[in-house]
Amino acid sequence: MLQFSLWKKLLIWGACVLGILLASPNLRYAQVEEYNDASAALLAGAEETPELLAKSKQWPSFLPSSLVNLGLDLRGGAHLLAEVHLDEVYSARMDDLWPSVRDALREKRDVIGTIRREGGPVDELHVRISKPEAIAEAVAAVRALARPVVSLTSAGHTDIEVTSTGADVIVSLSEAEKLSTDQRTMEQTLEIIRRRVDEAGTREPTIQRQGTDRVLIQVPGIGSAEELKDLIGTTAKLTFHAVVGRTGDKDARVQSRQILLPAADEPGVYYILEKTPVITGDQLVDAQAAFDQNNQAAVSFRLNPSGGRIFGEYTANNIGTPFAIVLDNSVVSAPTIRSHIPGGSGIITGRFSVEETAKLSIQLRAGALPAKVTYLEERTIGPELGQDSIDAGRIACFVAFAAVLIFMFLSYGLFGVFANIALIINVALIFGLLSLIGATLTLPGIAGIVLTIGMAVDANVLVFERIREELKSAKGPARAIELGYERAFSAIVDANITTLIAAVILFVMGSGPVRGFAITLGLGIITSVFTAIWVTRLMISMWMERRRPKTIEV
Template sequence: MTDTPIWKTLLVWAIVALSLAFAAPNLFYDRVEQHNDAAAAIEKAGGSATPDQAAALAQWPDWAPSGIVALGLDLRGGAHLLAEVKVADVYAARIDALWPEVRDALRDLRDQVGNVRRQPSPEGVLRVAISNPAGLQAAVEKVRTLATPVVSLTGLGSNDIEVSSDNGEIVVQLSEAERVATDQRTIQQSLEIIRRRVDEVGTREPTIQRQGEDRILIQVPGIGSAAELKTLIGTTAKLTFHPVARVTADAGARPGPREMLLPAMDEPNTYYLVEKTPVVTGEDLTNAQPAFDQNGRPAVEFQFDPTGARKFGDYTANNIGKPFAIVLDDQVISAPVIQSHIPGGRGIITGSFTVEESTELAVLLRAGALPAEMTFLEERTIGPELGADSIRAGEVAALVATALVAAYMIASYGLFGTFAVLALAVNIAMIFAILSTLGATLTLPGIAGIVLTMGMAVDANVLIYERIREELRAGRSPGAAIDEGFGKALSAIVDSQLTGLLTAVIMFFVGTGPVRGFAVTTGIGILTSMFTAVYVTRAIVALYIGWRHPKTIIV
């Protein structure tokens, strides 16, 4: 076996060493987990540590890899909720907020339209009657000027409202394109609020994702019960708007009277000294949407209710050229400079935004409360005892699978079967190393994927060893037979494993929840098993041949 370059052999063993190093923290799971939690808490506290945190930090060396596989809900225990968001509620709120604008716009045409009255109508529809029917068309055209373009990829070229006339009345409702965009924004806003609420309690690896058109799946490992999770989600975020006294990089700056020091959300080492009393709060905010400024650059447009509009207008008139802090949960998410008096409660935030950033900022501005009522369709509490039982069951299944595979390989191929078992151990270590590095969450179906991989991993070794046997029967020397076995079996190995890999990819993109967990570990396992069977096994065999120089081999 002289055809393997030394650099390739060294690279294989380097990968094996790294895999073992990055998988090792999972053998000391509780210690490493406490170390990581303490490190995160100390960093959040600015470097100061309590005695308990210092003790937890010392349980694992800082220089060693500390990534561990996150355990899913079924392994750690926790709460599971499936919520339905009533997106139609947002349509009614949008239309109700539009009525003052329509009324104010028609005041300019009082001589043509006469008196303006809002009429009873279904939710999500605004009907307006005027006392002078002759001015109906002019009134419709005037209200149409309130329409703005829909800011979404699917709504390009469409306006947000449709204005028509019916039985002598003006009818205003959201356009279909705006309804679709509103649904997207409502779900996105709900996801953002829920994620922020859940993250505050320090839970590990929550799953918060959209399912279908109007549902959200929430799985939070480590939380006490589904009822506790429902209470947590219902908490309202605190959104306020404050005058800015000054900006500093000193985290220890002393606020003046009636001031407070707040960190910037996305600007490290930046702190704002703001007045404690806000000018307006999130309770006064009725809407915030991504938009474009007069130069066509992405921006964020916001709207206050009449009370907030009056307070905001008075403040901006008296503070032109000064920054204005938008604070969410005691963090400054933006501090725009007031360019001019902003009457009517409608303003725009400009800056070096991309479309994605302006959309995200709009979501944050609206994140003061859930945008629509949520109905919980499914709720489950999984106790930690059940999670521990699942882990033990997974361990037993993995040990049994390993023992059976090892017994079969050693019985069939003797010493070379032992080499395959060693490669299988490296394969499992590589799977855990990759899962730890990616921060992937391991679930019970994921354990099933790993167990399945153990059986599939030796398929490649069987193909290689059977090929070596054929070459030995043909009279080849041990070294030549091994070279031919590994070389000519490669195409068959790739073909056999590729179909399984494609299946795992399809399951990942099409499936959800447990199916995706199974697909992740199965896909990673297929890739690592090809590497260990072809390269790691060959490196082990090469060590054996170079050490013993056998005249004959038995496979």
């Protein structure tokens, strides 16, 4: 086992050198981080200012530049726990369902008479017919609109339930559809929040679901929780409505098919709008910060082909009438349609600053949050606290590292020196792999590295103790070393596989900091076995070939 072919030697040392190179950018963390940001900005087409060019030359381009991402507890940042109001989605579904229900009942007008939408709970649609004796025909017509629920756990169920009370047809979502809607809403909320945070250029955010209706958001490196809330705290729901009228009375009575919304830029002014929008932000494909004809900050938008066709037909058929652009339940603009607007593009004007248009365009591009979000918990973690954590973790690593190095040298002499060199390579390999996969290092992750440092010498201790036993049997040095590695191999593999299984379970079942600990522990086990079985043995083999000692002392 002490004989290594040339290709094996090259492969082992090559892996060590590659790991050290991948880990090296972390020694100049701030410098390499500025280099990465500048390089990304130049690649995106930013103006080549002297400062940006200087930062882009702070690190050699031929060397790896991937860094270990620092978690919230190390870098500082913002923490939010948000609650998603799922009941609002049910209300929106009822509003979307109303045109289909209305058209289905109109086809039966000669039997059921006239129809009118009535008020009711937010998760129900109430429609009154003028001929109560024909309520069964009305229920049957609406029930025909039901569709199967697309879900593995809800096979055989339909999406709506239709009942009647007197002259009212009552439509509601089935329990199976509510469960499916809740799941889709939470997945959509997570994705939209992630896209908004990613568009802002933040690194390695933690965005995950907690319970049935809550979302945990942790973003390292952001200034404050308020800044994070400004980015993701609004739904940025864009809709276009027909204007019925305008009033100064905030308590004005409106019909059930209408809504009363305030004007964003005109205090005391309210618009009466058709409740069902002509088009929605779901048909939006792009939004960019721009300037209008008066050189005022605005947001330009572009609709998909379906939205563009509807927008074009509506403007062609309603020339001379006002058209409200509604953002988050306030009318930002209500221009009069002067001519047909083909192509599905337009501009949103208002009293926006340049910063507001940039933020609004990010929110619109990412899409509208499907429901209102409220914040149950918010914390801002300052960089000073993060630096304290880094310093404490660094001290813990150095103390553990020094203690292990001294112990191995005093216990095993020259062989302990070989183990110490392998341990240094082992730590470099851990950071190299963390940088390669873009993992996030948290305070528990540092604990995992400290634990790995202590565990890393276990394999070497097993081997060296076994070599001592073989030397007592009057075997030669080479044979004793071979038998030591051969007979300790199974114990090394067994011990590390069980720990690796525990790390995998922690990663799969855990979340947040627990996963950070599991990642560093798992990678540390893999690199420890590699350095103990191959790197240390290769160093001993090369020493034996050069010195050819008659006796050895472990």
